[in-house]
Amino acid sequence: MTIETPFAIVDIRQLRKRFGSNEVLKGIDLDVRRGEVIAIIGKSGSGKSTLLRCINGLEEFQDGTLLVDGQPLKHGDAKAMRELRQHVGMIFQGFNLFPHLSVGRNVMLAPTLVQKANAAEVDATARRLLARVGLAEKFEAWPDQLSGGQQQRVAIARALAMQPSVLLCDEITSALDPELVGEVLKVVESLADEGMTLLMVTHEMGFARKVSDRVVFMHAGRIHEIGPPEEIFGAPRTPELQQFLSSLH
Amino acid sequence: MIEFSVWQILGNLLLAARWTVALSLLAFVGGGLVGLSLLVTRLRGWPGAATAVSAYVHVFQGTPLLIQLFLAYFGLGLFGIDVSPWVAAGGALTLYASAYLAEIWRGCVQAVPRGQWEAADSLALNFGEKLRHVIAPQALRIAVAPTVGFLVQVIKGTALASIIGFVELTKTGTMITNATFRPFTVYACVALMYFALCWPVSAFSRRLERSMRRDH
Numbered sequence: 001m002t003i004e005t006p007f008a009i010v011d012i013r014q015l016r017k018r019f020g021s022n023e024v025l026k027g028i029d030l031d032v033r034r035g036e037v038i039a040i041i042g043k044s045g046s047g048k049s050t051l052l053r054c055i056n057g058l059e060e061f062q063d064g065t066l067l068v069d070g071q072p073l074k075h076g077d078a079k080a081m082r083e084l085r086q087h088v089g090m091i092f093q094g095f096n097l098f099p100h101l102s103v104g105r106n107v108m109l110a111p112t113l114v115q116k117a118n119a120a121e122v123d124a125t126a127r128r129l130l131a132r133v134g135l136a137e138k139f140e141a142w143p144d145q146l147s148g149g150q151q152q153r154v155a156i157a158r159a160l161a162m163q164p165s166v167l168l169c170d171e172i173t174s175a176l177d178p179e180l181v182g183e184v185l186k187v188v189e190s191l192a193d194e195g196m197t198l199l200m201v202t203h204e205m206g207f208a209r210k211v212s213d214r215v216v217f218m219h220a221g222r223i224h225e226i227g228p229p230e231e232i233f234g235a236p237r238t239p240e241l242q243q244f245l246s247s248l249h
Numbered sequence: 250m251i252e253f254s255v256w257q258i259l260g261n262l263l264l265a266a267r268w269t270v271a272l273s274l275l276a277f278v279g280g281g282l283v284g285l286s287l288l289v290t291r292l293r294g295w296p297g298a299a300t301a302v303s304a305y306v307h308v309f310q311g312t313p314l315l316i317q318l319f320l321a322y323f324g325l326g327l328f329g330i331d332v333s334p335w336v337a338a339g340g341a342l343t344l345y346a347s348a349y350l351a352e353i354w355r356g357c358v359q360a361v362p363r364g365q366w367e368a369a370d371s372l373a374l375n376f377g378e379k380l381r382h383v384i385a386p387q388a389l390r391i392a393v394a395p396t397v398g399f400l401v402q403v404i405k406g407t408a409l410a411s412i413i414g415f416v417e418l419t420k421t422g423t424m425i426t427n428a429t430f431r432p433f434t435v436y437a438c439v440a441l442m443y444f445a446l447c448w449p450v451s452a453f454s455r456r457l458e459r460s461m462r463r464d465h
Contacts, residue, residue, distance in 0.1 A: 058367055078375065085373035096368035100386045109382060110372035155368075162372060 008067075009034045009165055009197050010055060015064035017050060024050050025061065026221040032166070035195040039208035039229070042218035043244060048201045051218070052168050055199065056088040057081050069165055086114060089159030093171040095151040097143040097158070103130065104139040107158045114162070122161075129157040133187050149180030156187055167191065169200035205248060209233050217241045253429045258438055265421030266442050272417060273404045273446075275339045280346025280403070287351035292358065293376065302351065309348030315409050317341045322413040338410035346403055353399060357392040358384060390461050397454030401447045408443075418442055 010032035017025035024047045032038055040048045053059040054066060057073055066073040069087050074080045097106050107126040111117045117125075130136050133153035135146075143151055152172055159167060169188065173181045185207050192198055192211045202208050208215055208229065215232040217225040219240045225232060236242045253261075291302045309317065322337035332340075361384050369379040411420035422439035426432045 056371055058370060082373050082375055085371060088371075090367075090371040092364060092368065094362075094364050096362075096364035098365065098368070098383055098387075100390075110374060113378045113382065114373045114375075158372070 008032055009036075009069055010199070011065075011067040011070075012055075013065045015051070015054060015061050015066060017047075017054060017059060017061040024221050025054070027064070028223055030216065030223065030226075032197060032199060034165070035197055036214065037192045037198045037212045038200070038214050038216060039212035040199065040201045040216045040218060041203075041205070041208060041232075041244070042224075046218040047221045048216075048218045049170055052090075052170050052199060052201050055166070055168055056085055056090050058090075082114070086162055087165045088168060089162055089164035089166070090168040090170065091152070091155050091159055091172045093174050095143075095148070095155045095175070097151055097154055099143050101143075102139070103135070103141050103143065103146070103154050106143065106154060107161050110158070111161050125161060126157070129160050130154070132160075133157045134183070147180060148176045149183045152176065152184045153187055156184075156191075160191075166197045166199065169198065169202070171201050171203065173202070173204060205233065205245075217244065219244075253425065253431075255434065255438070258425055258429070258435055261425060262418060262421055262435075262438055262442050265416065265418050266446065268415070268417040269404065269407050269419075269442075270446065272338060272342065272407045272410060272415070273400070276342030276346045276403050276407070277400055279339070279343035280350055283343060283347035284350030284354065287347060288354050288358070289380070291351070291355065292380070306348045306352050309345050310352070314341070314345050314406055315412065317345055318409055318413050334410065334413050334415040337413055338407070338415045342403065342406065342410070345406070346399070349399055349402075350396065353395045354388065354392055357388040357395070360391050361387045393458050393461065394454055397450060397457075401450055404446055404450070405443060 008031035010030070012028050012030040015025055015028040016023065028051060030038075040052065042048045050059055054061050055068065055073075057075060060075050068084055071080070071084055071087075073084055097103075098109065101109065104123075104126050107129060108122045111122045111125065112119070127136065127139060130139055133156055135150060135153055135157070138146065138150065138154070143154065146154065155172075172188070173184050176184065181204070185204065188198070188200070189207075189211050200208075200212075210229075212229050214226060215229050216223055217232060217236075217240075225236065225238055225241050232241070233245065236245055287302050287305065290298050318338060318341045321341040322332060322334065325332045325337070365383055365387065366379065369383040374383065407417055408419040410417060411423065414420070416424075418439055422435050426435045429435065
């Protein structure tokens, strides 16, 4: 379900990013509407993760503009970055849970520090979110006592605790054993159903086809093809996308 | 020659050991505070900060502690500043310890995976919150062993302060030797004293490391 709003929640214009002399993003234009689910696919090295990491400022870009909820991303401005990052959640391939904090405290840390919410409220929210990802009983557990799939679900709860408007998923099932992929994707799918705006870099083509509103195919630092999943997977127009898709089988 | 019993020697050395302990504590606490601010300055990523801190560290790691003590004691004297052995030894050891601790702790911070910084960034934590709640607790666990190891180096390093006339354990040992002409007995006692100071510190570090592993 997509809700039309006057401006895009993520608005990227002519974004260019270089690592030294190597230009990895060569002018990206992308609008993401509120509630839209975007899957980003492409070969490794095509710039898809870098693009995602630009959206919450983990990577600096040299040229172009990036707006989240109408606010431009400004690297030098710590206050603006802090504001922006409260609207953009991110989930990583490697989970990146804080190993020295219990599961519950992983989820509660940012709301407590950043949003200065009161303790009882934060605690209740954390328990509700952990229940939502099916881990209500793990509140007191340590991250290293959980399976990869469980850790990734905690990471999702942790990101949701900040009530983000956009959630970035960077190959979140790539580090999981095959039998654990399903439980994580189920959570992501339910988020999509509830109208969360999602941008996900993924290798799960079946999943991308099922849940996304639009699929972005990246090639050599550019958006090579973009469109609804039926078109991208069913009728790829460029030889690069055709080759990419056939290489997956 | 004056006759000293072994007990008298030990008694005098024990009294002198107080000053070794005091100087070590001063160097360690002062060095820790200065080292920590150097580390934070570096992590802040201010322009030029990393280069400046790295130069500071290289200067103190690249010159002998003895020469640093000489410079602090005699060097400042050249400018008409009268420094007591206390100030010179305390100051030089503080700077020396700060350089090493800043470098040791930087390594510990670097050992925390980059993903931890990124996760903290993504959750909108600011620099101080990130350091205090995410990075420091993890770096601290790694830091215990090398930090305490360095504390042992500092305790032994205070012996050099005897050269600029600071009366601590080693200097007292020399003075007693001059009075008794029993260098072997006296210096053996001095060595024992240093061992009695350093060994419990190492043992404590091993225990601390074990307990931190358990209760995380």
